[in-house]
Amino acid sequence: GGDTATQTSPSAAPASSAPASKGDGTLTLGTLLPQTGSLAFLGPPEFAGVDLALKEINEAGGVLGKPVVKHDTDSGDTTTNIASQSVDKLLAQNADAIIGAASSSVSESVIDKITGAGAIHFSPANTSDAFTTIADKGLYFRTSPPDKLQGRVLGDLVVADGNDTVGIMAMQDSYGTGLADQVAKTVADGGGEVVARVDYDPKAADFSADIAKIKAENPKGIVLIGFEETAKVVQELVKQGLPASKHKWYMVDGNTSNTNYVDMPKGTLDGVKGTIPGAAAPEEFQKKLLGVNPDLEDFSYAPESYDAANLIALGAEAAKSDAGVDIAAKLMEVSKGGEKCNNFKQCVDLLKAGKDIDYDGVSGPVEFNEAGDPAVATIGIYQYGSDNKYATKALEYRTGNIAG
Amino acid sequence: MRRAVIAFTAFLGGLIFLLAGPAHAGPADCQGLRGTLKLQGQPVNGAKIAVTTESGQPVKEVTSNAQGAWDVQVDQIGKYRVTLDVSTLPQNSEVRGGNNVRTPTVYEGNCSTVLFALQPKAAAGQPPADTGQTTFWEQAAQLTFEGLNLGLIIALAALGLSLIYGTTGLTNFAHGELITLGAVIAYTFNVGFGIQLIPAAILAVIVSGGLGYAQDRLFWGQLRKRGTGVIAMMIISIGVAILLRNLIQFFFGAQNENFSDYNTQAGIVVGPISAAPKNFWAMGIELAVLIVVGLALMKTRTGKAARAVSDNPALAASSGINVDRVIRIIWTFGAAIAALAGIMLGVSQSLKFTMGQDILLLIFAGVTLGGLGTAFGALVGSLVVGVFIQVSTLWIPPELKSVGALAVLIIVLLFRPQGILGRRERIG
C-alpha cells in the first residue's frame, strides 16, 4: 500500500502510526483463505501453497530458531461476515502476519483491522488496483500483480483475436469492475469497440436479463469476469444463442477453473481462453503441492501463496524479529537487490551468512515496489479444450512491468 | 427474429471482414505495434499503415504483407498514433465504424495489437450490413419470456410457502432450504446414482414430501403441541434455515453444480425468443402443478379443511377435522412442491446450496403481492414479480432489477394493502 495515501488523508494521520510491535519470539502466521463462498474452488491450492512453504521452513529449522506456527481460518466471501470474525480470532492468537484474503473485496473489508493491529496483511491473490494506493501503514503486501497487467494482456488478446466488437460481463466488485475497466480501455485503444458492458450482481438469481443486454449488441468477443457464478453465465449464454462456438469467450483468474465447468456438455468451452497471473509453475512444484494435497485440480495462486509465506519468514529472519511492523520493514529488501535465491533454506543460509538476498519465487521474481505490489509479473494465457478443462501449461506467458 | 437468424448466418459466412493479428506472432522480445488486416477472412496485402508518436512525430510507415500482417518495433514505450491509409485498401471495402486512426500504448517488452476491422462498403441505397443486433421488441419479448420462466418457478415455490403459511400461520424462513434440499436430493439421485433426471426428480419429490411429513411430525407438530406461538416459530425457522443450509453445504459443497441431463442445453429459436427446450417443458409442468393444486385447494374437502384449519384450528377440531392430519398433508405437499420448484430452478439455472435462500425474498414478495394465504394470489403475485424483474432491465441496469420488482411490491401494497387477490378484514 502507498504510505503516500496515508499522508494525504489528514484524518487518518493520528492512527497511522502502527501500534507497538508485539514480537513474542515465535512467528505466527494466520491464513484467511476461502474455505467457503464463491472463491472456494481456489481455497485448496492456496492452502496447499502455504502448507508446503511452512513444511519446508520448519524442516529447515523454522524462523528465529523456533518452528513457525500457523492458524487456518475461512475468509468466506463478501456476503458473509466470516472474514471479520476470522481476523478477530487470528489477532487474538497473536498472528504476526495474515495471508489472505483471495478476494479483493474481502481484503478491503479487513485491511484496516489487520493493519490497525500492527500485523502484516499479505494477500497471494488480490489483484484489484485499489490496493496500490490504499492507506495501509505500509503493512499490506501481495504477490499477485495488480490487474493493470492482466487487463492489458487480456485486452490485447481480445483485439489480437480479431474481435472488433466486444461484450464484457463483469462481476460487480472492486476486482471485477477494475479489471473490466482495464480490459475495456485496452480494447478501445487497440481498435476494438466495447459494444456492451454489464456489471452484474454475482448473487443474482439468474443472469438472463444481463445476457439479453449482451445479446442485443451481438458482440464477436465476450469477456467474462467473475468468480464461480460464471458457470451460470455460461449456461445462459448457451441458452440465449451466444455459445463459444459462435462467439469468442475470454475468462480471467477468478473463473478460469478446472472444476467449475467439467460437467457441462463436451465442447461447451472449447477454445475459450483465460488469463491467470503467475508464471509457469515448475512440474516439480506441482508435484510437491500434490504431496501436500493430492486432490488438487486447480493450481492457481498456489505459487503466490507459497511465496508469500516464504517472504514473511525471510522478512522475519532478516529483521530478527517476528513483529509485523519489523517484518514489513524488511520485506522489500529481501525481495530484491542481492544474492538470488529461491527457496527458504537457501535464502536463510545466505541471510545467516550476513548477505543481502533477493528472493525469486515460484510465481515470478517478486520484487516489491513502494506500494508493496510486485513490480514485474507474468500473466499466463490458457485455453480450454473440448473436455471443458484448460491445460495447466499456458499457451503463452507474458511478462511485463506493472507500471507504465 | 428472422433478422437475428440472418445475422448469425452472415456472421458465420464471414460477411463481415476482419483483420486480425495472430495471437503470438512476434518474437518474445517484441516491443512495438502489430496487426493483421483481413477482409472477408482473406488477408489484405499492400495496405499502408503509418505510425507516429502521440504528438505526430512520424515513426515508421509499413505495408501489410501477403499474410496481411504488419509490425512496427519502437524503442520508446508510450502512446502512439496508427493511421491506416484507406485509399490503399481493396475497392469497395472500408473500416468498420469509419475511424482509421488508433492510439494504442506500447509497454516495455511487449507488443500491442492494433485492429482495423474491414467490411465491404454498403452499396448506395442499400441498408448497412446486418450486425445481428436485436431490436427493442425482440429484447422485450425475450425478457418477458424469461420473466414468465422465473415467475413460474417463484410461483411454484411460493405455492408451497403459501400452503404452509395458510394452514399453520408459520412464516417459514426455511422454505428456501426446502427448495434447495429438493434440488440436492434430485442431484444425488441423478449424479450420484446415475438415474436419469426425470425419474430422479420424481423420486426426489416423493422423498422431499416424506421429509416434509417427517419435519412436521417430529418437529413443527411437537412445537405446536407445546403451544409455541407463530412468531417464535418464525424465529425458530430462521434457525432451521441456518442449520439446513449449512448441512447442505457440508455435504454438497459450496460450488455451483448441474444435473447431468439437460445441462447447458443449447437454445432453440422460437419467434423472437431463444430458449432451451427444457425451459418450455419446465414451464408447462409448473403451470400444470399450480393450477391443479390451486383448484384442489378451492374445491376438495381436504383443501377446504386446510383453509379452515388456517382460520381457526380449535374450531376446525370442533368440526371433526383432524387438524394434525391436515397440517401434515399440507406439509407433505408443501415440501414436495418446494422440491419440485428447486428441481426446476436447478434445471433452468444451476444448483447451489444458497439457491433457495437467494430467491426467498422474491418468493415472499410474490406471495405478499398476491395476497397472503391465497393460492392463486401466489401465482399472480409471483408472475408479476418475475416479469417485472426481467422486463424492467430494459430501462434499468440488470444489477438493480430486483429493486424494480421490490418497489412494485411496495407501491402495489400502498394502494391495495391486502395484496392483489387478498381480502380486507372487517372491523367491529
Place this chain on the structure above:
Amino acid sequence: MNAVPESQAAITDRTAHLEGAAEALLRCDELIAGYLPGVNILNGSDLYVKEGELIGIIGPNGAGKSTLLKAMFGLVNIRSGTVLLKGENITNMKAHTLVARGVGYVPQTNNVFPSLTIEENLEMGAFQVPGKFKERFEFVAELFPALKERRKQRAGSLSGGERQMVAMARALMTEPSVLLLDEPSAGLSPKLQDLVFIQAQQINKAGVTVIMVEQNARRCLQICHRGYVLDQGRNAYTGTGKQLANDPKVIELYLGTLAKA
C-alpha cells in the same frame, strides 16, 4: 358466596352427584383444569347428563362455564378428574375424535371460519359425513333463511348475529347425540333467540342430549330439565330448572330481577 342460603335448590354435594351420575350418558368428576401454568380455573367441577336430558349451566362471568365445556370437549387440558362418555373415558381426548363419537360443540367466541364462505363453513360442519351435506344444508337453511341467501359470502364479513347463526348451523350440520352449546343466543335478535331456544328444545325432544351455557339464564332454566350454577370453577347450586329459577338466592346472585316481568 360462602353463606349457606336458604333455598330449594340443593347446594351441590358429591353424594347427590354420584347417585345421579350412575346411569349418566356423559359425566365429569372433580375436574381440575386451567389455561396458564399454576392457575386452575375449574376447581373440581362435577356434572352429569342422562341420555335425552337438556342441561343448563349458568353463572357469573368468568365462573368457568366455557372452560368446563371446553374441558369436556378436549380443548382445555384437564389436570385431574375424569370425563366419561357412555362409560368410556374420554378425558383429554382430541376434539375431532369426539366429533366422531357424536359430540357437537358451539364455542362462545371465534365460532366461525372467517375466510370461508357460509356454505364452506357449513361444509366443515359436516366434515365427517360429507354425504349428508345437501340434506342438512336444506334443514339449517330453513331455520336461518338469511344464511341461504348469503351462502357465498365470507363469514368474516358477517355481522355478529349472522355469525352466531352460522356457528349454530354448523353444529347442526352433523346430527350429534350430545350437543354442547356455549351461549348460543348471545347477539341474536329476540326473534332469533326464541328460535334458538325452541330449536334446542326440539333437538332435545328428538333425542339429542344438550348441555347449554347461557347468560339468558331465565330462558335457559325455563326449558332445561336440570341446571347447574357454576361459580369460581365449582358447582354452587344444582337442581331442576324450575327450582333454580325460583330460588331467591339464585335470583339475587345470578338472575337479577330485571326480566322478572
Place this chain on the structure above:
Amino acid sequence: MRDDTMTDSLKAKAQAAFKDLARDPGVPKPDPILVVDNVVRRFGGLTAVDVNHVEIQRGSITALIGPNGAGKTTFFNQLTGFDTADSGTWRFNERAMNGVPAHKVARYGMVRTFQLTKALSRLTVLENMRLGAQKQRGESFWRALVPGFWRGQEEEITERAEELLVRFKLDAKRDDFAGSLSGGQRKLLEMARALMVQPELVMLDEPMAGVNPALTQSLLGHVKDLREQGMTVLFVEHDMDMVRDISDWVIVMAQGAVIAEGPPSTIMSDERVIDAYLGAHHDAPLSEGELEAQLHEAEAELEAEIEEETQK
C-alpha cells in the same frame, strides 16, 4: 342500587324532551348532539347502511335496535371513522365529522365499543383501563422520559380506573392479562375502558350480550348515572328488558335504513318492529303453556313433513 325515585325523576326529565316528538323516522330533536344525513355504505351488491336522517338527543339514552345484519355495527363504523362511507355527512356537536380519522373522532368526545371485543391481551386489565384516559401527559415522547411529569396524573387515572373496575366486577382481575378474561368479562372491560375516556357521547355495541343478568342489572344503574353526569349514550342491544328499562328513545334499523323511532313503550308495539325484529314473544319470556304449544306445533309440522317424505 340507586335511589329509585331519583333516577326515575331524572329519567322523566330526559324523557320530557322526547314527549312531543313525532314517531317518524328521522324526526328532529330539540337539542341533537349528533345529526346524520344520507349515510350510505355498500359492500358489493349489498347496501349495508342507508340512513336518510337521524338525530341523537343530547343527554339521553338512545337505543338502536334492529334484526341481525341490519347494519347497526356498520353504521357505528361509519360514524366513528373505522370505515369510509360511500356518501353522507354527519355532524357531532355541530362539527362535520366525515373523513375524520378514528382517533380524532374519539378525541372530539365520541367513543365506541366493539361488538366483537378487542381486549389488549398482553396488557393487564388495569393497563387496559389506564389507556382509556385522555390527555395523558406521559403519552408524549419527551415527557415520558421524565416520570415526574406524569406520575401525579397517573395516580388519578389509576384511582378512576379502579373505581370502574369495582363497579364492573373486574377488580379481582386487575393485574391479570386481559387476554385471560372470559367472554363476558371482555365485554365488561370493553365498556369500562370506553368510559375511561369520559366522552360526551358513548356508543356501545351490544355491551351486555354475554354478561350475567345480575351484573347487567347493576350496570344499568351505572349507565343511568352517566346520563346524570350529562353524558349521552347510544347503544345497540338485543336484550329488550334492558332497552325497556333504561332507554329514553329507541331507533329501529332494518336492512340498513331507519324504519321507526319512538319511546320504548310505543316502539315495542309497532307492527313493523314486531314483524322484523321482536317476533311474537317479545314482551315476556314464553310461558310454560306457550312453550308447550309451540313445541306441539313444531312437532306436528315435523310429522307432517315426514309423512310427506314417506309418501313420496
Place this chain on the structure above:
Amino acid sequence: MDWLTILTTTVHAAIGWETVVYGLAAIGVNIHFGYTGLLNFGQSAFMAVAGYGMAVTVVFLNLPFWIGILVGLAAAAVLALLMGIPTLKLRADYLAIVTIAAAEIIRLIFRSVYFKDIFGGSDGRRGFNGDFYAMNPYPAGHYGIGPFGFDERTMWFLTVGWAVVLLSCVVVYLLMKSPWGRVLKAIREDEDAVRALGKNVFSYKLQSLTLGGIIGCFGGFLYGLYNGAVQPDVFGTEMTFFAYTIVILGGAARVFGPVVGAMIFWVLFVFVGNTLAELVANGYIPFMTTIQVGPIRYALVGLGFILLLVLRPQGIFGDKREIAIDAR
C-alpha cells in the same frame, strides 16, 4: 488444543464488538417488534444508512467525523419517515415483507455500480474511522487480566459502545414504564382498539420506528468504526434475522433481553466455531476437513438457537404466561 484461545475469544465475544453492535440492533428491533408489534424486518437498513451516512460524509465529502455522525442520524430518521409513512398502515405480516424489501432496495442501491463513486459499490467504503480512534484517551497497551483483555483501540471502542448500549437501555426502560410505552404495547395488541380510545396510532408507530431505527443506527456507526469499513452485503437480511433471534433469545419486550440475547448469541457462535476449528485442526474429528468447519459451525449455531428457543420459548427474561396468551 488451544483451549486458551477458545476461552479468551469466547469471553471477549460476550462483551466484544459484535455483542455491542448486534445488541443495539436488537434493542431497536425490540422496540419495534417486542413493544409495538411492528414486524420491521428492515433493521439492517437503518444500520446501513447510518454506517454509510458517516462513511460517505467522511470519505467522499471529506467532512469531519462528527458531521458524519449527524448525517448518519439524519439519514436514519429520514429513512424511518420514508419507510414508515407508506408502510405503517399495513398488516403485520405484510409490513414484514415490505420492510425486508425496502432494506434490500437500499442495500442494492448502495452496492450498485451506478452509484459506485458515492457508495463504493459492493466493496463499500473504508478509511473513515481515523478521527474516532484519534480521540482515544487510553494510552497504548494491553488492558485486562492475563490473556483476557483488549488493546487500547478495542478498549476505546468498547467503552463508547457499552456507554451507548446502557444509555439505550435506560431510555427504553424509562419509556416503556411510561404511558407512552403503554400506548405502544397496546398497539401491539390491537390497533383498532387504541384508535377507538383516541390515540394517534400512526404517529406512535412512526415514533417507535424512528426510535428503534436510531438506536439501530448507532449499531451501524459502531459496526463501521470497529471494522473500519462498511460494505453493502453485511447489511443484508441476515443481520436483521440475527437481531430478531437475539430479541427472542433474550425475551421480547424486556429491557435487558436484547443485551443478554446478544451475549448468548455471540458466545455460542464464537465458542462453537473456535472449538470445532481446534478439534478439527488437532485431528479429533477425522472425517472433517478444516474447510468443512465453516458450514458445520453455522449448522451447529443454527441448531443451538433452535434448541434454546424450543426449550425456552419466552427467552431468558420472558414471562411464560405472556407466551401462553393468544398463542396464535
